[in-house]
Amino acid sequence: MEDSELIILHEDNHVIAVLKPQNVACCPDESGDDNLLDCVKRYVKKTYNKPGNVYIGLVHRLDRPTGGVMVFAKTSKAAARLSEQMRSGGFEKRYLAVLCGSPSRKKATLENYLRKNSVNNMVYVCTQTEEGAKFASLDYEIREERDGLALAEINLNTGRTHQIRVQTAAINAPVYGDMRYGGDKAVKGKLALWAYSLRFAHPTTGENLRFVVLPPAENSPWKLFDINII
DSSP, X not given: OOGGGOEEEEEOSSEEEEEEOTTSBSSOOTTOOOBHXXXXXXXXXXXXXXXXXXOOEEOOOOOTTOEEEXXXXXXXXXXXXXXXXXXXXXXXXXXXXXXXXXXXXXXXXXXXXXXXXXXXXXEEEEOTTSTTOEEEEEEEEEEEEETTEEEEEEEESSOOTTHHHHHHHHTTOOBTTOTTTOGGGOOOSSOOEEEEEXXXXXXXXXXXXXXEOOOOTTSTTXXXXXXXXX
């Protein structure tokens, strides 16, 4: 991504919250493509005339096709404390998704065991006893339904690879635009999954911070719904 495209939501001496564009990797991967982490490092290095390597800590991830709010740590102490919040459940990540079809229950908790196949980079629902099985949990609520689609608000209780996409597909309501997991219900288009809200305690002051960015309402299929639900 171009450095000029970086949108900063908040910055202090310890953390920097930014908006991750869709289809940009959050950190370096095997593709070698430019990524958000390196973009943030370049910004800090240039803005503050930092010599040598710049420390920016990656404390959580978003899949490449998912856009929304991310926070990075600017010190190792902040990274450690934010990571501890992740482990203890004090780090709240909320998403909006447009689902193809609508779950029979309009509000529920989904709990599954998931395993990742590193060969094809696919994640599958599995049994608890299978090798590599990891527990996955999310809460969802259907906010609106229209034209065979449903607007869902999702709160992640765990942070597994492709978790929302796999768990919603497992209840026959895959995310719009998900050609990987959508199966017979797959609809071509940009993935309609957006990390709209991030809440955590500041790693040094303890202040409760929340950052909210809604998905672009003018884009399909978001424009079908009233996404101003906050």
